[in-house]
Amino acid sequence: MTKAAPLTHVPLIDLSLQVKPVKAAILKDWAEALDKGAYINGPHGKALEAELAKFLGVKHVVGCNSGTDALLLAVRALGIGPGDEVLVPSFSFFATAEVVSLAGAKPVFCDIRPDSCLLDLGEVRKKLTRRTKAIMPVHLFGRVFDVAELKALLKKAGRADVKVIEDTAQALGATLKGKRAGSLGEAAGISFYPTKNLAAAGDAGALATNDDAVAATARRLREHGMPQRYTHTEIGYNSRLDELQAIALRHKLPLLDRWNAARRQRAERYAKLFKGLPLGLPQQGAGDVWHQYTVRVKGGKREALRQHLVAAKIGCSVFYPTGMHQQKPYAKGAPKLPVTEAAGAEVLSLPMFAELTAAQQSTVAKAVREFFAA
Numbered sequence: 001m002t003k004a005a006p007l008t009h010v011p012l013i014d015l016s017l018q019v020k021p022v023k024a025a026i027l028k029d030w031a032e033a034l035d036k037g038a039y040i041n042g043p044h045g046k047a048l049e050a051e052l053a054k055f056l057g058v059k060h061v062v063g064c065n066s067g068t069d070a071l072l073l074a075v076r077a078l079g080i081g082p083g084d085e086v087l088v089p090s091f092s093f094f095a096t097a098e099v100v101s102l103a104g105a106k107p108v109f110c111d112i113r114p115d116s117c118l119l120d121l122g123e124v125r126k127k128l129t130r131r132t133k134a135i136m137p138v139h140l141f142g143r144v145f146d147v148a149e150l151k152a153l154l155k156k157a158g159r160a161d162v163k164v165i166e167d168t169a170q171a172l173g174a175t176l177k178g179k180r181a182g183s184l185g186e187a188a189g190i191s192f193y194p195t196k197n198l199a200a201a202g203d204a205g206a207l208a209t210n211d212d213a214v215a216a217t218a219r220r221l222r223e224h225g226m227p228q229r230y231t232h233t234e235i236g237y238n239s240r241l242d243e244l245q246a247i248a249l250r251h252k253l254p255l256l257d258r259w260n261a262a263r264r265q266r267a268e269r270y271a272k273l274f275k276g277l278p279l280g281l282p283q284q285g286a287g288d289v290w291h292q293y294t295v296r297v298k299g300g301k302r303e304a305l306r307q308h309l310v311a312a313k314i315g316c317s318v319f320y321p322t323g324m325h326q327q328k329p330y331a332k333g334a335p336k337l338p339v340t341e342a343a344g345a346e347v348l349s350l351p352m353f354a355e356l357t358a359a360q361q362s363t364v365a366k367a368v369r370e371f372f373a374a
């Protein structure tokens, strides 16, 4: 009896491949750190902050526990709290709004542009009030939101005082007009969550800013609001960057631009493979970094395509099925945001990582074609 050929599994992302070229070097430095007992506030943490600041072209980087904490530190360090409003695009990971609430301020949900899935400036114009203290655009899926355009709008509205906090969790390494995402506003939050373009071996994050006072406050807040040992000047957090994560990140950072270029190439390959299919294909600019390759499936067919791909052992996922304004903590009295809600029903993210092979991409395309041919 002959067995049917086994289905080749194509994962959404393969973390083991990314670490491969630097695994030995990381393990060597980890062993040294273990021997020294240097786990927190060690030399690698400080070195990583300096290297990231240089990479981004910013004055300060403050390492912390996660991307969520980096955004929270940014909100707090900019003095945003109770009574304040922060405009956020509703189509993002929950942390974007959550940190605003954690700081005691109110997230005001804005709709997105249908083409880019990024914050819609028309919405900003509509929802700006005298209580608006900041705007937190998200460089979603690795696509850079144009902060300069937003700043021009704010200036025209007589509101140049409104701060811009970039959620750069998904776009480290991306550039727009020669500048890195994460260097464009008053502060930025970066995530090194293991599926992000630059991945730690666990949770880690960093805040980036050109503002000396914001950096100093963030440094205090990440360590219990403690400018000097056992003198506490405000309520802070325990959100330091641990040394083992810093070591992993220091070995990977020099490879990030190469990895991001590989993602671009894979996105181009997908565009060719999917030509002619009734799919909305994602567009990104030359400096964007393809954190996700997210297609739009119209006509209510997204769920059926997702199931077809799961059955064909193709990794895929829905980022994000609902807007944050539709989540339980925010749903009461929330506005309708039709573009966000339509995106939630249509998006499907396909395998995307720097090591994805041409053969794997052909397998993905074949499965997608089968679905539309049926």
Ligand SMILES: *Cc1c(COP(=O)(O)O)cnc(C)c1O
Binding pocket: 066, 067, 068, 069, 092, 093, 095, 096, 138, 167, 169, 170, 190, 191, 192, 193, 203, 204, 205
């Ligand atoms: C991952 C992510 C975060 C949170 O980062 P963590 O490191 O997981 O805390 C925030 N915003 C967006 C858009 C993200 O994708």
